[in-house]
Amino acid sequence: MNTLQSRNSFLPTSLEDMHIRGWEQLDIAFISADAYVDHPSFGTALLARLLEDKGYRVGIISQPRWNTTDDFLKMGKPRLCAMISGGNIDSMVSHYTANGKIRSKDEYSPGGKAGFRPDHATLTYSARARQAYGKETPIIIGGLESSLRRMSHYDFWSDTVRKPIILDAKADLLIFGMGELQTVEIANRLNEGQSIKEMTDIRGTVFATSQKGLSELENQYPIITLPTYEEVSDRDKTSNTPTEAGKKAYAQAFQTKFLHENPMHPERLVQRCMDRFVVQNPPPRPLTQKEFDEIYSFPYTLDAHPDYSKAGGIPALTEVQFSLTSNRGCFGACSFCAITSHQGRMIQVRSKESLVKEAEKMSRHPAFKGYIHDLGGPTANFQGLACDKQETFGPCPQKECLWPNPCSNLKDYHGRYLDILKAIEAVPGVKKVFIRSGIRYDYLMEVCQEPTRSKFMDHLVKNNISGQLKVAPEHVDPEVLDAMGKPTVELYDKFCEAYEATNKAAGKKQYLIPYFIAAHPGSTLDSAITLALYMQKKGFIPDQVQEFYPTPGTISTCMYYTGIDPRPGKNLCAIYIPKGRERHLQRALLQFNKPENRTLVMEALQKAGRTDVSRLLLQNRYKR
Structure with missing residues (x-):
């Protein structure tokens, strides 16, 4: 060409x-x-x-x-x-x-x-x-x-x-x-x-x-x-710091906005x-499946514009070039994520036929090597409306689908997802389909019932992983997990056991790579130490740690600014916010094995009055 x-x-x-x-x-x-x-x-x-x-x-x-x-x-x-x-x-x-x-x-x-x-x-x-x-x-x-x-x-x-x-x-x-x-x-x-x-x-x-x-x-x-803007941005004229009244007004505004994001109640x-x-104005209605299919049928080249060739292309394309988007929206309750505010809580899905057709088109691309890098969306295993009621009434304004416990009306779509996976895997020229957009293990473990759960886990382990599966427990301390809107560490451990057993039965040795967040609202130094001790016990210290980043639109960012939990049912209660140097201390605790973190780890343990665990975390941890 x-x-x-x-x-x-x-x-x-x-x-x-x-x-x-x-x-x-x-x-x-x-x-x-x-x-x-x-x-x-x-x-x-x-x-x-x-x-x-x-x-x-x-x-x-x-x-x-x-x-x-x-x-x-x-x-x-x-x-x-x-x-x-x-x-x-x-x-x-x-x-x-x-x-x-x-x-x-x-x-x-x-x-x-x-x-x-x-x-x-x-x-x-x-x-x-x-x-x-x-x-x-x-x-x-x-x-x-x-x-x-x-x-x-x-x-x-x-x-x-x-x-x-x-x-x-x-x-x-x-x-x-x-x-x-x-x-x-x-x-x-x-x-x-x-x-x-x-x-x-x-x-x-x-x-x-x-x-x-x-x-x-x-x-x-x-x-x-x-x-009003003046109310939510109110600052003390002498110190130029946010007033308590201003922060409370901000949290109230955020909560009101959060409660009125339902496209079915405009x-x-x-x-x-x-x-x-x-x-x-009210949110747009969700796309129909026909409309969703249509926007992926256009003549995309799947490439960066040729003007960028001399510069080496666009790196962001690499991971998604041969990936398939099967769904959008999220009914998870993660406080630090803005997907629900942008894409909505009502899941929209494409048809199997549309996904197969797109996979067939990808297989004809000259750079395609036979690997679909991902089949999913914000959460890969959310493949339909959370419940039948959403079709008429939309998402519940004051109740989450998965947090603190899965709603009894929550539907399971792992059978549908498995069917789509198998259909894409059967496309001529496709060697393997990976799942890299992540799955909600709590949804799999608590909503998906046997024998579907075992069938899904078996297929996942045998066909959709390349050595490791990324999951996001984010923390282990109960209060932090509650602030994050994430499930308990006990459920994560249960998933780990099931994953390990499935790999063993399949004769494979594949690993879980968990993501953790340091210094999230609600996390104290004691919380970070609890997480560090958990990782030490498990023999896993992450190569990379995500430090909480207050970005526009998230519940966690509202918490960070106001010191208030704006979620319905929390009654605008106060929440602890780590700031300044403590953020660095909490991050260092999550990588306690690094020599450059030794001073910070000791400082954190001394401030928390937990020097009793210093030998456990620091001894013989500096060999690379």
Whole structure:
């Protein structure tokens, strides 16, 4: 395939690409903080291909230079609008570690090099796009960064509460969630001549208005009023620290928002910010299976744009290039995860036929070696609505499906998942299908019944693992696990025993690689020591430890900022928050075997009054 043909397989990224297609003007300019990878795991490609399928002329502007309008105008001014995304992950998370250090690599940039995106990319791009295209061109923001910052939110990097991002970005409209339904509806209405200012009723969108504009809104949805931005961001004028009243108001606002994310009970949230009112329309309805299948049927190349070849491609593609997304959404209750706020708690699934067809297409790719790297989603073994009631009523607002114990109405889908696995494994050219997106072992152990559980475990061990299976117990201390919304360590141990027994019966020697989080809200030094002692007893010390990272949109981040547990049923009770040096001490305890951590481990044990275990953790632990 020559270079010209290769470029033509992608959506236009230059004026030359447009002219080859006979286009004089774009309908929509899609601007992203990520490099352009034509794969459905990348939101820009998925939404742009969807718009293309609906007949719109879409151009991709990836990682434009933000100190000039040149890149924004390289394909001219779009006819309908500019759509802006901060990328697959929040640009600040992409740029900084949990300790505030600048990352040396960026997996979503050419060659994995950092520096191709600005801080708060959505804000920067929106300002430059407005300068380039003028006031008459609608600016619509979306993607994870906008979705999780759609109302007043705590910003870890500045240690302040920031205004809803639509105000800082001065955008006309914000799309939250995955965005397919909203994106098409907005494009259609613009194409029909409707003003962006009139689009106040589209589900899954946020807009800003005045007091007069608010009073003129049609009474389409019940209105829920949140505490104002001034209330949730209140700081002491003398010390410039958050007031207790401000933190409580923030927790109340977060809880209210959390309780009203049900697409089956549409309600409109309103938050005042100075003289503006930010209005969040109800979440979009879940995609039907037909719609979900459709968006994976588009002519994706499954490759990074050829412009990146000389730089070494885009590293983030490697893991997902030959992976299949079978589901989206999550009914798990992990406090530190924002998936439920972005994708929702109602699981959406693709058909087996659609997945088989995509696997067949992958098998014809010249780089395919016979291995499907993953078959799953946020949680691989969540393959349908949590219960039958969700179809009519949606998720229970004050009750979680798995935490603290599995709901009696929770349905089991391991049989369905096993059927799909076998169908993909039978595709000619497919040698092996791995499960790398992770499974919820508590769902498997407590909801899946025999003989399905044994059949699933046996198939998993024999066919879907390459030496090790990654799982996420996250901690072992009961209070920390409760704060995280995770199951007990006893259940994890039970799963470990079942996994080991299944491997032994299959004549295999495969390992579990558990993930643990240090310094999560609720974790004291004693909690971290308990975890360290557990790992010492098990003879496992992780090579990498995740230190809790307060990112926008999560329950845990609300806890971190306020010191309050906002979850329904917790009555806004206080929760311990490790901060400052203690975060480093807790992280060191999780890797007590490293020589460079010896001083920190001793300091932690002395502060906790637990020097009685110092020999157990430190003796003979420094041989590499």
